Amino acid sequence: MNPTQGGWLILVTLAFAMVLAIVHLPETWPQWLGWLRPEWVSLVVFFWVMELPHRLGLISAWVVGLVVDVLYADPLGLNGALLAAITFIAWRFYERLRMYSVFQQCGVVFALILGSEAVRMFVRDLASDRGWSWAILLPALVSMLVWPFVYMVLQRFRVQFRVE
Amino acid sequence: MTGLVLVSVILISLELTTRLLGPVRSAIGTVVSPVQYVAETPYLLGGEVGEVVATRSLLLDQNKELERKVLELSKISMQYLNLLKENENLRELLGSQARLPDEVLIAELIGVVPAVNAHQVVIDKGADSGIVLGQAVIDSEGLFGQVAEVDRFTSRVLLITDKDHAVPVQINRNGVRSIAGGTGRIDRLELEYVPITADIVKGDLVETSGLGGRFPQGYPVGYVDTVVVDPTASFAEVSIRPTALLDRSRHVLVVFARAGEES
Numbered sequence: 078m079n080p081t082q083g084g085w086l087i088l089v090t091l092a093f094a095m096v097l098a099i100v101h102l103p104e105t106w107p108q109w110l111g112w113l114r115p116e117w118v119s120l121v122v123f124f125w126v127m128e129l130p131h132r133l134g135l136i137s138a139w140v141v142g143l144v145v146d147v148l149y150a151d152p153l154g155l156n157g158a159l160l161a162a163i164t165f166i167a168w169r170f171y172e173r174l175r176m177y178s179v180f181q182q183c184g185v186v187f188a189l190i191l192g193s194e195a196v197r198m199f200v201r202d203l204a205s206d207r208g209w210s211w212a213i214l215l216p217a218l219v220s221m222l223v224w225p226f227v228y229m230v231l232q233r234f235r236v237q238f239r240v241e
Numbered sequence: 242m243t244g245l246v247l248v249s250v251i252l253i254s255l256e257l258t259t260r261l262l263g264p265v266r267s268a269i270g271t272v273v274s275p276v277q278y279v280a281e282t283p284y285l286l287g288g289e290v291g292e293v294v295a296t297r298s299l300l301l302d303q304n305k306e307l308e309r310k311v312l313e314l315s316k317i318s319m320q321y322l323n324l325l326k327e328n329e330n331l332r333e334l335l336g337s338q339a340r341l342p343d344e345v346l347i348a349e350l351i352g353v354v355p356a357v358n359a360h361q362v363v364i365d366k367g368a369d370s371g372i373v374l375g376q377a378v379i380d381s382e383g384l385f386g387q388v389a390e391v392d393r394f395t396s397r398v399l400l401i402t403d404k405d406h407a408v409p410v411q412i413n414r415n416g417v418r419s420i421a422g423g424t425g426r427i428d429r430l431e432l433e434y435v436p437i438t439a440d441i442v443k444g445d446l447v448e449t450s451g452l453g454g455r456f457p458q459g460y461p462v463g464y465v466d467t468v469v470v471d472p473t474a475s476f477a478e479v480s481i482r483p484t485a486l487l488d489r490s491r492h493v494l495v496v497f498a499r500a501g502e503e504s
Contacts, residue, residue: 095273096280099352103286103287139245144272144273152252152256152257154251154252162246204256205404210358
C-alpha cells in the first residue's frame, strides 16, 4: 500500500468495516438482526482490489485477515487465507469484474462469500464442536444484497478523494 | 498466493493443536481493542437512551422490585454470618481446611463474538488487571463462563452454553455428580452420561462441584428442567435451564479462587 495518495481512505474504510463486523446492537433491537451480518471486511477488500489492484496486495490482505481472526476469535491465519484468496481472484479478473453490471457483481460476491464461509465453517468444525448448519448461507445472501450499496458508497468516496 | 496459504495452514494447525500463538493473539488483540470499544458504543448508547427516557411508572416498578430484593437479601445475609461461623466450627471439628471466600473482580461486557452459534463475549479486564486463562466468570445469578483468551486490556469469555464448554457439577440436594455440557442454545445445558437410575428430578438445583479444579465449588449453574428416562437407552437425558442471565448481564464477576482452597 502506498500511503501517499489517499491510502488513509483505504485504511479508514477497512477499520470501519471491522467495527461493523463486530458491532454490538442495542438491547432493544431484535436479536435476529445480529445474525444478518454481511462480511463487511471481505466486501471492502474486494472493492479496493477490484478498483485499485496495484494498491492492495496479497500480503496486506493477509495481514488484515490476522486482525479479523482476533476479532472473530477464529484460529490465526484463517481469515488471512480467505482474504488473500478473495484478493487473488479479484486481482486476476479485475478487468472483467469492472465491466460487469452491479447485479452480475452481486453474483460474484455471493459465490466468493459462500466459498469463504464454507472454508471457515470447515476449519471451525475442526477446531470445535459446532459443526455445519444452514447459517452458512446467511452471510453470503446478506453480503450479496448489500453489495450495490457498499459499491456505490465506496466508489463515491474513491472519486471524491481521488484515490488512484 | 500458495506461500500465503501454506503459512496460513501451518498457523491454523498450530492454533488447533497448541497454545504457542497465544502471545501473538494477545498482541494483536491489544492493538485492536479500540475497534472493540467503538463497536460496543451502539449497545451502550441504547442502554443510556433507555435510562434517559424511562417513564416514571417504570422507575417506580423498578424501585419496588429492588426494595423487595434488598429485603430478601438482607434476611438471607443475617442468617449468613451465623451459618458461616457454624460451618467454620464444624469444619474445624472435622479437621479439614477452612474454606476462604473467593475474591472477585467486576468486569463489564464490551462485545460479543459475532458468529451465529458461538456463545462468547469480550470483557473489559485483561492481563493488566491480573486475569489469567481459565478463571471462572459469574454474574449476579449464577455461573456465567470461563476466560478463554487474555489480552492486555480485554479478555474473551466462553459462556457455559457454548457447544465447546463443559463444567463439572453436582446436584445440590444429594450430591450426585455429573458434567453439564453446553448445547449451543442460550437457555439450555445438558447433563452428560447420567445413568438412568440416578436420583435427579425436575427442579433440582445444579451447582459447580469444584472437581477438576477450574471452577470454585458451590456456584449455582441452573435448575433441572426436564428428565427423560428411556429404559432402553444407556443414559438419561437431563436438560438444565441456566440461572445466569447469559444474554442480558452487562456486568460480570471474575472469580479469583484463593490459594489453599480445596479443589
